[in-house]
Amino acid sequence: MAGTFLIDEQTLKDIQLRDYSGRTIYDFFDQAITEGGQDYFRDVFYTSLLNIEGIKDRQKKIRRLEPVANVDFPFYSVIVKDLEKYIHASHSGASHGISFLDFLGVRSPIYYYRKRSILEASEFLISSMKFYQEVNKHQVYEDMTEMIDLTNDCLNQIYKGKKHVTDKLKVNIFNIESLDRLIRYELAPKLKKLIRFFFEVDAYLAVAKISKSLGFCYPEVYPKNKTGEIKMDGVYHIFHKAPVKNDISLKQEKKIWFLTGANMAGKSSIIKSIASALYLTHIGFPVPADAIQTDLIDGVFTSINLQDNLELGYSHFYVEAIRLKEIVDQLPVDSNALIILDELFKGTNHSDASNAILDVMKSLAEVDGPYAIVSSHITELSKQLQDVPSIDFMRMKIEGDENGLPVFTYKIAPGIAEEKLGMWLLKQSGVFTSIDRLKGDK
Structure with missing residues (x-):
């Protein structure tokens, strides 16, 4: 099969393949x-x-x-x-x-x-x-x-x-x-x-x-839809100096991931690792992993680092919605591309975001083709998604030390993340100490 791997400018920037203001994977190899x-x-x-x-x-x-x-x-x-x-x-x-x-x-x-x-x-x-x-x-x-x-x-x-x-x-x-x-x-x-x-x-x-x-690996690539799986052993992000390796398996029968995890648990890192590994595979480059076996996929699309469009008066939520439409419009009917939606619909309130994510994931599950990874903090959605056969639940694993404090493993595992670390991280940042200083003797 001949053709062009589908990817757009937003994705190239999201996964640091091309960026005129920061470090890129292109620069790493060039x-x-x-x-x-x-x-x-x-x-x-x-x-x-x-x-x-x-x-x-x-x-x-x-x-x-x-x-x-x-x-x-x-x-x-x-x-x-x-x-x-x-x-x-x-x-x-x-x-x-x-x-x-x-x-x-x-x-x-x-x-x-x-x-x-x-x-x-x-x-x-x-x-x-x-x-x-x-x-x-x-x-x-x-x-x-x-x-x-x-x-x-x-x-x-x-x-x-x-x-x-x-x-x-x-x-x-x-x-x-x-x-x-x-x-x-x-x-x-x-x-x-x-x-x-x-x-x-x-x-x-x-x-x-x-x-x-x-010690990068050279992926084994098969014809489109031959195995129906994207398999990565020991994959990690190219910029990590002391990387934590992860094993990944995305299968057509479980083609959609609902990925949960607390702040700083490593969700964005793992999805960027997967997306960049697939791109490097499709340009014939070695990949930071122990081994990769994958069918040819049509492309990779991400929605990660979006900004409000003030000139057009678009809210962040509407920009997210427009971005999702842009991605879907680029896919052929029989596509097996990978779609990655990081913290989807974070630009609206909790209730709207929950309903929107639920409807989008159920709609994607009805499409015979694309893989999708949707990361979110809204873990309670998992109950409403349990009955959708093609959805798998993955989480970023967090362990506790002897004092009960969280230890980020940066490892992916089956299941749903239950940790709520927002307040703990806020206190760790020292923000309340800084506010107390403003109070003075009061």
Whole structure:
């Protein structure tokens, strides 16, 4: 199945895939050293896939670089950028003779620019070929072999069969014109292809280094609706330095979660972990988890960080309602996308919110398709939802210490959260002490 993974700008911001004002998952992975590599990375990161072959191909191109993640990668952004410009500044193909000034030893700036560029082209070819050969030591890859052969062919023409050592390539007035013509005219198509491939390697190597150092997994992906399950073992959020791992299983027969938990128990963190893991899966990237098995899903949509629209006079509740409509309108009839609604309808009173959540969840349960996770503090709704077969009840587990104080485990578990910690957290914040200070002697 081919197509485009469905996701919108609000979701990209909600789960920190794209945000122009804060830290993002994009920034976490974007460690390519060249501008071309960064451009390639951006295109890949924001081009999610709905075909297994494409996902597996990206996974392969990242995984094969993990064994060489610590191998020296001796390339510099400025030099590669200058080389790219030099190659793309096409030579006319016409030959030019040696001028009288050349014999007098008068060298123009263009002479030194060409000489430097020829030597940089040589060094780029030698270094990249060595790196590709290092990759193929672990396993031979057809495209790597093709690039090695293509690079070797270019070097043989530059060195005319002699040993490929940049320090021994003597560029002078007698050969600079022929070398310049060779590189920018005769070899230009091959060199442009090699540079494009290098940018791909640069981008994927950045991801491979992170994956290897942090032990990320590569998800197993199946055709849409084959297993009817999204299964994650030991998933966690990419930004957590000391993460608590969770096991997740969303099944079509229990496709809707009613997720409850006290403030600070970790509801928002777990839903962001699930959503970002699914997105990374569908761009062929490694994921912060021990293992993931999932069918292809149509997309991910979230409603997490919404703001009142003062210009249009929309209340927070109405903004939430409009957002829910936007999400549903983007789904095809047979969709198996994941919808995440965090603290749904918090912009209205308790009674209205309860009725609205109840009606929305029952309506979603009647739709044959999308998965949904609805988080809420209104735990009493569970009694009215018990008879809906496709709804499962999950909670963020809180334990007590020897003094009876709450201990946040940040682990998800079946059931309904009964803890009411609002007042405890309010007292912990010190707000009442601050108010008492204002009272003075009174």
